[in-house]
Amino acid sequence: MQRSGSAGASGQDEGDSAADGDPEEDRLPDDAVVDVQSEEAAVHTKEVIERLERELVGLVPVKSRIREIGDLLLVDRLRRRFGIESTRPTLHMSFTGSPGTGKTTVAMRMAELLHRLGYLQKGHLVNVTRDDLVGQYIGHTAPKTKEVLKRAMGGVLFVDEAYYLYRQENERDYGQETIEILLQMMENERENLVVILAGYKDRMDQFFQSNPGMGSRIAHHIHFPDYGLDELVAIGQLMLAEQQYELSPDAEKAFRDYLERRMRQPRFANARSVRNALERARLRQAARIVADPSRKLGRADLMRIEAEDILQSRVFDDGAGGAAGERSPTGTEDEDAEATASNEGEAPDSEDGAA
Secondary structure, three states: OOEEEEOOOOOOOOOOOOOOOOOOOOOOOOOOOOOHHHHHHHHOHHHHHHHHHHHOOOOHHHHHHHHHHHHHHHHHHHHHHOOOOOOOOOOOEEEEEOOOOOHHHHHHHHHHHHHHOOOOOOOEEEEEOHHHHOOOOOOOHHHHHHHHHHHHOOOEEEEEOHHHHOOOOOOOOOHHHHHHHHHHHHHHOOOOOEEEEEEOHHHHHHHHHHOHHHHHOOOEEEEEOOOOHHHHHHHHHHHHHHOOOEEOHHHHHHHHHHHHHHOOOOOOOOHHHHHHHHHHHHHHHHHHHHOOOOOOOOHHHHHEEOHHHHHOOHHHOOOOOOOOOOOOOOOOOOOOOOOOOOOOOOOOOOOOOOO
């Protein structure tokens, strides 16, 4: 599934220049002085980092790395204003981690950051998987891949589950043609395109070992760790606040218990599983309210999710809180498990770890 999203800044049109003038055209005399704070304010990079902090719980190492990249590019921008020549930083990246850990959201903010600093003309994000790039017959793959790349120019191409591009067991697989085109464009169009390859860490490591040319073009390898229980609870609270819902005290305890059990079950997907659980709690809350049509309701009743709205989940069935790999007594996977096509990677239309 192919997805394109704008990462442009609020109050600034996507097509506008990222900064107040091109640093190379605004050449400063050698005896001039500049300060980082003013330059940062001119391109609004601090706003992007602050937005990332608000959107994502935890992920301290990831956020630190994004700030470091932003600092490097800001200093590089200052150097260019003085006419100090240096090689343009390589910006292609690899994001590894489990589903629902924030990779797509960070990719969107990275596109916005690069746009504001003048490294990308548009700063949009094009999110694709193998199906969007690889054809089904001879002569189909090249035009398909090039069309995606054409749309991604000036922004970020986010290739989810990138390891599926390469199928070592099939010598005639057309994915190799896509990889060769990507390699060429990552080198020749590095000033117009940033490629981010994403997926599980172990599979991405194997992918880079099998395709050393691809690995050598990736400058930044960023790993997204799984969320801890407290972080997942905090993510849930943020999601509820955004939708103007709240948990009763008993529901808070039930929700925490739910997460402890769900984390031990198959196909747990971090923030995505939290979102799915809360959506089901909303369904149960609505059913509970409508089941008593004569009851008088206030604003708080419509906003509050009760413990029973959570405890009805099949996760609380006997044995459902067991170790990963166990099934519920019904013989089916938990009702709140993610129903993605592969159940292995990230759904292209997800918001990842965004709260």
